Amino acid sequence: MIGVRATGVLREFAEAGVLALADVHVALRLSRLGAETSETVLLAVALAVRGVRTGSVCVDLATVADSVVPDEDAPPVDLPWPVDWSALQDSPLVAVGAAAPWRPLRLVDGLLYLDRYWQQEQLVRRELGQRAALLPPPVDLTLLPELFPGPAPDRQRLAAAVAAGRWVSVITGGPGTGKTHTVARLLRLLMAQPGPPPRIALAAPTGKAAARLQESVLAQAAEVGLPLDLTACTVHRLLGWRPDNRSRFRHDAGNRLPFDVVVVDESSMVPLTLMARLLEAVRPTARLVLVGDPDQLTPVEAGAVLSDLVHRPGAAAAPDPSPELDRDADLDEVERAQLRNGVVRLRVSRRYGASIGGLAEAVRTGDADLAVTLLTGGAGLSLAAGTDALAGTVRRSAEQLRSAATAGDAKAALALLGGHRLLCAHRHGPHGVSYWNEQVSRWSGDVPGEWHPGQPLLVTANDYENRLFNGDTGVVVDTADGLRAAFARADGVDLVPLSRLSSVATAHALTVHRSQGSQYEAVTVLLPPAGSPLLTRELLYTAVTRARTRVHVVGSEDAVRAAVERQVVRASGLRRPVT
Numbered sequence: 001m002i003g004v005r006a007t008g009v010l011r012e013f014a015e016a017g018v019l020a021l022a023d024v025h026v027a028l029r030l031s032r033l034g035a036e037t038s039e040t041v042l043l044a045v046a047l048a049v050r051g052v053r054t055g056s057v058c059v060d061l062a063t064v065a066d067s068v069v070p071d072e073d074a075p076p077v078d079l080p081w082p083v084d085w086s087a088l089q090d091s092p093l094v095a096v097g098a099a100a101p102w103r104p105l106r107l108v109d110g111l112l113y114l115d116r117y118w119q120q121e122q123l124v125r126r127e128l129g130q131r132a133a134l135l136p137p138p139v140d141l142t143l144l145p146e147l148f149p150g151p152a153p154d155r156q157r158l159a160a161a162v163a164a165g166r167w168v169s170v171i172t173g174g175p176g177t178g179k180t181h182t183v184a185r186l187l188r189l190l191m192a193q194p195g196p197p198p199r200i201a202l203a204a205p206t207g208k209a210a211a212r213l214q215e216s217v218l219a220q221a222a223e224v225g226l227p228l229d230l231t232a233c234t235v236h237r238l239l240g241w242r243p244d245n246r247s248r249f250r251h252d253a254g255n256r257l258p259f260d261v262v263v264v265d266e267s268s269m270v271p272l273t274l275m276a277r278l279l280e281a282v283r284p285t286a287r288l289v290l291v292g293d294p295d296q297l298t299p300v301e302a303g304a305v306l307s308d309l310v311h312r313p314g315a316a317a318a319p320d321p322s323p324e325l326d327r328d329a330d331l332d333e334v335e336r337a338q339l340r341n342g343v344v345r346l347r348v349s350r351r352y353g354a355s356i357g358g359l360a361e362a363v364r365t366g367d368a369d370l371a372v373t374l375l376t377g378g379a380g381l382s383l384a385a386g387t388d389a390l391a392g393t394v395r396r397s398a399e400q401l402r403s404a405a406t407a408g409d410a411k412a413a414l415a416l417l418g419g420h421r422l423l424c425a426h427r428h429g430p431h432g433v434s435y436w437n438e439q440v441s442r443w444s445g446d447v448p449g450e451w452h453p454g455q456p457l458l459v460t461a462n463d464y465e466n467r468l469f470n471g472d473t474g475v476v477v478d479t480a481d482g483l484r485a486a487f488a489r490a491d492g493v494d495l496v497p498l499s500r501l502s503s504v505a506t507a508h509a510l511t512v513h514r515s516q517g518s519q520y521e522a523v524t525v526l527l528p529p530a531g532s533p534l535l536t537r538e539l540l541y542t543a544v545t546r547a548r549t550r551v552h553v554v555g556s557e558d559a560v561r562a563a564v565e566r567q568v569v570r571a572s573g574l575r576r577p578v579t
């Protein structure tokens with residue numbers, strides 16, 4: 001409940017759960033500083049702050065009333081949405097148009113920004129525009145058929161050709177569609193170009209994703225003919241941390257990165273602020289390859305730039321980079337337009353079978369009927385409303401894990417951990433991770449606060465000393481030396497003494513957010529009721545694509561439909577044509 005001196009419209013929106021305390025606080029503070037009294041302006045300011053808090057770079061005033069999902073716990077009310085926002089035009093708080101001098105907020109073509117985010121979006125636009133205006137890099141594609149010998153249509157071959165022939169490119173696709181396979185061969189193609197070998201940087205937004213990228217590129221290095229000493233790091237580390245400043249880096253427009261090729265994996269998790277810093281730090285004549293899955297959950301911070309780049313209007317005048325490959329690649333109209341922006345989507349997953357692939361595609365494209373039909377009849381797929389069957393599955397998994405861990409079989413315990421996962425949308429409440437963690441611990445007779453063989457662990461902060469990253473999972477195992485935490489490595493198993501672990505939590509269940517970047521043989525997805533604002537297409541797609549062979553959804557048909565039909569709308573100017 002709202003605890004500030006909000007009155008009138010702000011109070012109504014706060015009580016309905018649309019605005020949080022911080023949104024109202026900033027609006028009231030700015031109104032005092034700017035001597036602004038219009039309730040419409042104050043509401044707009046609070047909504048702009050709310051937008052950033054919930055991941056949008058700006059507020060689209062024309063659609064905001066429809067895009068706000070009220071708090072499910074708040075009583076339903078008819079909110080007094082203004083029909084006319086023209087008070088913003090005369091407000092001392094708002095700069096109107098792109099050219100107006102600085103004010104805390106900026107209104108451009110019906111989009112209201114906190115000015116800082118407008119500046120960052122402009123920077124991204126400028127950097128991309130500058131690169132699009134340059135002559136594309138010369139490239140010799142002779143090696144391409146040898147690197148991608150498959151029959152046409154071959155999206156991977158096209159993606160590599162596009163990335164080699166442009167300064168900025170985007171390779172997208174779901175798990176296991178061969179994004180890293182393609183990147184490894186792209187790097188080989190670039191190394192084969194005349195002149196000195198390119199200086200290559202591999203990066204990802206999290207330590208865990210960077211470690212995975214490095215592991216998977218190195219696994220192919222010898223076969224493809226890449227240097228065996230390639231390393232990957234976080235984007236923050238690549239740009240160079242500065243102890244004195246959290247949002248500025250050692251490398252920027254005045255001190256560009258020394259690389260010729262910069263590959264950023266999992267770039268759907270890069271928010272606007274970081275993307276702006278990255279773009280200004282990469283030399284305009286270095287190839288920047290953004291790799292990721294824009295259909296997954298987007299970053300917690302504001303801005304989903306990868307998704308914006310994928311859905312940006314086509315650059316009508318841009319030349320087709322490789323006409324003969326494009327003809328062979330089986331592209332539809334939308335994909336052809338995306339290709340002109342340097343975007344190629346890989347489609348065929350080698351990690352999951354056709355039925356999970358079909359379900360993922362139905363969810364991704366918003367086909368709720370098909371998603372429900374597949375879930376109720378597809379091989380390896382199921383949908384059940386009650387949690388009774390769920391309790392049995394979860395209990396069985398926990399018991400198997402405990403018995404392998406008690407027998408000291410770390411490999412078997414880790415395999416079981418990767419065999420099945422319970423994924424929840426919520427952290428708290430009867431559909432949430434904490435409830436299920438407690439429930440399973442109770443069934444197992446665990447004593448709270450004590451370690452147990454078979455206790456699944458989630459690393460909650462990067463721990464460089466133990467080579468563990470936020471989001472890694474492991475399991476407590478009884479060894480000859482006592483209890484140890486077992487973590488899977490590319491080259492075997494690491495057994496870490498429990499006393500050396502700093503930030504871990506018990507994880508019988510994981511949030512879908514936390515599961516990003518991991519895959520399991522089977523997943524059980526626990527959906528909240530249809531009214532939950534967390535129930536979105538991105539959430540369901542991310543959850544479903546964590547599984548290799550089986551997906552069991554616990555929830556109502558209505559909840560599945562609500563998820564498929566509700567797409568996270570993140571307002572952003574990058575999706576609009578340049579005016």
Ligand SMILES: Nc1ncnc2c1ncn2[C@@H]1O[C@H](COP(=O)(O)OP(=O)(O)OP(=O)(O)O)[C@@H](O)[C@H]1O
Nearest residue numbers: 150156173174175176177178179180181182216350
């Ligand atoms: N064209 C191909 N021919 C043979 N094997 C392939 C091909 N493309 C991908 N693979 C194999 O499929 C698996 C998944 O590929 P890869 O790891 O590159 O996918 P990804 O899209 O990067 O996955 P993720 O999103 O999980 O990182 C790997 O084992 C890879 O070697």
